[in-house]
Amino acid sequence: MTPRVAVVGTGVVGAMTAWRLAHRGAAVSAFDTYSPGHDRGASAGESRIFRTAYKEGGEYVPLLRRAERLWRELERGTAxxxxxxxxxxxxxxxEHPDVAAVRRCAEEHGLDHEVLTAAESNARFPQHRLDDGEIAVxxxxxxxxxxxxxxxxxxRAAESAGARLLPYHRVDAVEPTASGWRISCGDAVFDVDHVVFAPGPWARALEPLRDLPVEVRQITACWFAARDVAAHRPDRLPIAIRRHHEAGFSCFPALDxxxxxxxxxxxxxxxxxxPAGLPRTVDSEFARAASAAAxxxxxxxxxxxxxIGTxxxxxxxxxxxVLGPLPGSAAATVMTGFSGHGFKLAPVFGEIGAxxxxxxxxxxxxxxxxPNRFR
Ligand SMILES: Cc1cc2nc3c(=O)[nH]c(=O)nc-3n(C[C@H](O)[C@H](O)[C@H](O)COP(=O)(O)OP(=O)(O)OC[C@H]3O[C@@H](n4cnc5c(N)ncnc54)[C@H](O)[C@@H]3O)c2cc1C
Structure with missing residues (x-):
């Protein structure tokens, strides 16, 4: 029997899960409060970093390799x-922990990498200024x-494979029934066999996820005009993670x-x-401090x-x-709390969800x- 699956939330993680589920024959209904690709949650802001030498842990390397292949599959399938x-x-x-961790991950997993001195990096990537004694990996x-x-x-790929997309459908309640789950959006109800919760920072607003320790945080990005834009495009400027005693940031080449x-x-x-209380701007103190780092x-x-975007x-x-069967609930999967580094992995997380x-x-x-590790 074809399983009926509700995906609650279609940020990048829910969207990828809907794609992988529909691709494998499930009858998917994918709900979101807002429009596809909106800027209220975690999956917007022009650019995201993909990297394989992973400071967060070498166990991610096989997932990252699979994610890269799935990104390519999605590109091919949707042109x-x-x-x-x-x-x-x-x-x-x-000796900075993040710099050391990237290097260790590359060495332990036999990943191609180069280690440059400050002088070598400043000559090859003059867009970043390194101090004497610093290095680039x-x-x-x-x-x-x-x-x-x-x-x-x-x-789009999910819909082509048969998924039903329901933007502008905020899920108000998800309740167990004798044979599965009932999803309520205002007056409309939908009965399904399995629920995938992919609500990003809204996790704790949904009753079945209320006890998960997922905190809502605000992440702010600042765009700076380049004096020579061509020198800051991706063909000349890699993505970067900068660690310095005065500042630390991730840095994305010019796409716009x-x-x-x-x-x-x-x-x-x-x-x-x-998340509804997300301020849409920052104070001038923040802008001044970001300017000083730049x-x-x-x-x-x-x-x-x-x-500036928040x-x-x-x-x-x-x-x-938090990714796995929802503790204490049959036929429910939870995918949330990606803690600032989930985008690159979303296709493989979608495959795992499926x-x-x-x-x-x-x-x-x-x-x-x-998900049980916090109990
Ligand atoms: C500024 C910034 C920079 C980042 N940089 C990187 C990076 O460089 N590389 C990287 O890998 N990761 C990065 N991340 C992290 C990554 O973007 C996130 O981990 C990822 O986007 C999380 O996706 P999500 O689908 O879980 O959440 P979201 O994109 O927030 O999606 C959740 C969706 O669920 C919907 N929803 C919630 N509740 C309901 C409901 N009740 N009913 C219906 N719909 C609902 C919301 O409307 C939303 O669309 C960054 C994050 C931010 C914010």
């Missing part, structure tokens, strides 16, 4: 460019993703013809009560942001996702993401 492999730099003091299996087209491509984007990590990711470390940009993301206490719905298990190692 859309989503991932540009421009390489990735991790820049900073050799170059991961060639890294690149930049386009989030809004990616969400839309995954949903204006300049580069940074996400300043050292300025923090404030906790919000609810002036110090990015010599090719005008160090005053031309654009987004909501769900974070867990250990900053690894495995769990259709077979109750997956061959991918997701032990680190077990």
């Amino acid at each position: 859309t460019d989503l991932l540009t492999m421009c390489g990735g730099l991790t820049l900073g003091p050799a 170059l991961d060639p299996a890294a690149g930049v993703l386009r989030p809004e087209p990616a969400v839309q491509a995954a949903l 013809g204006v300049g580069i984007k940074i996400v300043p990590h050292h300025l923090g990711f404030p906790v919000l009560d609810d 002036a110090r470390l990015l010599p090719g940009v005008v160090p005053h942001p031309v654009r 987004f909501a993301e769900g974070f867990t206490p250990d900053e690894h996702a 495995d769990l719905v259709l077979h109750g298990t997956t061959e991918h190692d997701i032990s680190r993401l077990d």
Whole structure:
């Protein structure tokens, strides 16, 4: 019998799960409060980093390799460019934990990589200023993703495979029935066999997920105009993770013809009560501090942001996702809390979601993401 599956939330994770489920023959209904590719949650803002030498842990490397293959499959199936492999730099003091972890991951997994001195990096990538004694680790299996087209491509692929898309349908309640689940959106109800919860930072607003330790945090991105835009495009500028004693940020090459984007990590990711309360702007103190980091470390940009965007993301206490069967509930899968690094992995997370719905298990190692670890 064809399983009827509801996917609640079609940010990148829900969209990919809907695609992989529909592709494998499930009858999918995919709900979202907003429009595909919207900017209220975690899956928007022009660019996302893909990298393989993973500071968050070597156990992600097989997942990242599979994700890259699925990104390519989605690109082929939808005739859309989503991932540009421009390489990735991790820049900073050799002893910084993130720099050391990237290097260790590359060495332990036999990944291609280069280690450059500050002088070598400054000559080859003058867009970043390194201080004496700092190093650059170059991961060639890294690149930049386009989030809004990616969400839309995954949903298009899901729909082509038979999924029913329901944008502008906020799920108000998900309740167990004798044989599955009842989904309520206003007056409309939908009965399904299995539910996949992919609500991003809205997790705790859904009753069955209320006890998960997923905190809503605000992540802010700043765009700076480049003096020479051509030098900051992906064919000349890799993505970067910058660590420095004065600042730390992720850095994305120019996709829009204006300049580069940074996400300043050292300025923090404030906790919000609810994604609905996401401020759509920042105070001038934040802009001044981001400008100071750009002036110090990015010599090719005008160090005053031309654009600022703020987004909501769900974070867990250990900053690894919650992905697996929902504790205590039959026929429900939860996928949330991607803690600022879920985008690149979304296609493989979607494949895992489909495995769990259709077979109750997956061959991918997701032990680190077990929802039971917080109980
Ligand atoms: C600024 C920023 C930069 C980032 N940089 C990177 C990066 O470089 N690389 C990387 O890999 N990751 C990065 N991340 C993390 C990554 O983008 C997220 O982990 C990922 O997008 C999470 O996707 P999601 O589908 O879980 O959440 P979301 O995209 O927030 O999607 C959840 C969806 O569920 C819907 N929803 C919620 N509740 C309901 C309901 N009751 N009914 C119906 N719909 C509902 C919402 O409307 C939303 O569309 C970054 C995140 C941010 C915010």
